[in-house]
Amino acid sequence: MNRLEGNVALVTGGSRGIGAAVALRLAEEGADVVLTYESDAGAAARVVQRIEAAGRRALAVRADSARPEALTAAVDEAVARFGRLDVLVNNAGVFLVGPLDALGADDVERTLAVNVRAPFVASRAAVRHMGTGGRVISIGSNVAERAVFPGLALYAMSKTALVGMTKGLARELGPRGITVNxxxxxxxxxxxxxxxxxxxxxxxxxxxxxRYAEPAEIAATVAHLAGPEAAYITGATVPVDGGFTV
Incomplete structure (x- = not known):
């Protein structure tokens, strides 16, 4: 699978979970991959090693997604190291839950900074380097559509914001041949x-x-949207939820 041969991808929060699975799948598809991580350098290094073992180039950059300047610097470092940027995957997120009375101002600020502002900031920085065929893909959450337990209001609100961002950026960037999903x-x-x-x-x-999904199942859909076959898909919200919202 070399659909992304010659491309460079940046995956935020790529050291574990869905982010790591996405980074590895994009590498399997032929991309060189830059991933950000907040604190676990060892986990990030292991993902880099697996990507390099697959024959692709990789780089881990420490960046707290709550800090706009750190995200912008990560994008700039990716381009400086590999010469281009074709795919951005906004994956980093925080999951702070609890009843309204238990969530303080710091919880609200952290959630909105990482789950809402960071994807916007990273997208703004990334698309400066993208041409036709560029891809911006964000990772949302099923609870934005169906909050089945109490205490999810803050998190669901933050993930719902990505729907509006995706539609707005898709309209704005479509004339440049950049898709946003x-x-x-x-x-x-x-x-x-x-x-x-x-x-x-x-x-x-x-x-x-x-059943639960495996992270690789989420990564497979991300890889499809990152590839050339998905050039006519933009502004879309694509559920990979096992029918959670039906």
């Missing part, structure tokens, strides 16, 4: 929401297929 995972087996967790059976039961 949103992938919406359902319950996915990651460190933060393991398929063997205490509430996993109940959560899986909300899906039509009765």
């Amino acid at each position: 949103l992938v919406v995972p359902g319950p996915t087996d990651t460190d933060s929401n393991p398929a063997g967790g205490p509430d996993a059976e109940v959560i899986a039961g909300f899906t039509a297929v009765g």
Whole structure:
């Protein structure tokens, strides 16, 4: 699979979970990959090693997505190292949940900074370097469409904002040949929401297929949207949720 041969991709929050799966899949498709991470340098290094073992170039950049200047610097470093940028995957996010009275101003600020402002800032920085065929892909959440438990209002609000950003940027960047799309995972087996967790059976039961997704299943859809076959898909919200919202 070399659909992305010669392309360079940047994946925010690419050291674990869905982000790591996306970084590895894009490398399998032929892309060189830059990934950001916040604190776990070891996990980021392991993803880089796996990408390089697959024969692609890779770079891990430490960047707190809550800091706009750090994201912009990560984009600039990616271009400086590899000479171009073709694909941006806005994956980094925070999951702060709780009742209204328990969520303080710092929780709200952190959630909006990472889940809303960061994708906008990264997209703005990235598209400066993109030409025809550029791809901006963000990772949303199924709870923006169906919040099945109390305490999800802040997180759901932040992920809902990505729908508007995706549609607005798709309209703006379409004339430049750049597509913008949103992938919406359902319950996915990651460190933060393991398929063997205490509430996993109940959560899986909300899906039509009765199970969690593997991160690689989310990454497969991202890879399709990043490739040339998806040139006519833009402004779309693509659920990969096992029927969670049906």
